[in-house]
Amino acid sequence: MEFNYIILITIWIIGVALFITFTPKHKKRRLILAFLICQAFTWLSDLLLLNFNLIAFPVREFPSATDMLVTTDYFLYPLLCGFYIIYEPEQRLFVRFIYLSACISTLVFIDIMISKFTDLIEYLNYDWYWTWLLFLCIFAITNIIYQWFFRSKLLLEAEKRITQ
């Protein structure tokens, strides 16, 4: 099998393994919520980046249906966002920003490695610091929406009524 596909499968296996081992049981739904919020943004930003020819995914899962790459942008990066959210320290804003930067740097490092050693991601008119900025925004917005979601537990009463 081709090297690129081995990488894709490896990403899925590692991702699922990370999800199973590093998600505390009581925070599973929180991670999933962050994952869901994040994927909506990566989906949209991906289409825009592709549309303006900034980035390309030469080898991908659905080559005739789309130019997007599903494995990283709809699985791996939203999953990282989920981990970022559930492990965020309850500290001052400055500490949280440092923590966010560290998470984004890890993500960008993975992205650079994939683009360097495989044909999965190719930067056209693009650079790693754009990835850094883009994901900083996406993670920060996801965090804001997430915090809003859990602002008050009284607000969840209506939801409980209709689903239980």
Added chain:
Amino acid sequence: MIVEWKILIFVWTLTVALLFIIPKDKKRLALVAFLFKQVITLLIGLVVVEFNLISYPVRLFSEVNRASFTYEFLVYPVICSVFIVFYPNYRSYLYKLGYYFAFCTALTVPEIFLEKYTDLINYIHWSWYWTWITLFITFMLSRQFCVWFFRDISKNME
């Protein structure tokens, strides 16, 4: 401007307007239903195009995406939100089944017309009843997911 683009603009406007009928106290439920449905439609949407079952000749982001962005990213998830927040939780099984039937039919009928008279969607190896069945199944999955999600989430917040 060709009629397909007019329809797309109309659909976008209508869908955004639909957001305003969602009750204020159920915003969170609507959000979860919307996002979960997006994940499903993204994958199924890509699969049906990849295997040549459906094509969307006129579409947004046509250069880079052969699936329907409008339907998968916005329209169907928003309708799913509406479905979930007005779900008749305390009614009989028959009433609930009728509720499912009404939503699936209300989405399938316009699609048949769009397929017949416009270039927005084209069935290649597909039929209207597949649309109906996949709608039914995905509505059910979303409902189950929301029930599962909100069952423990409030307990975990203690």
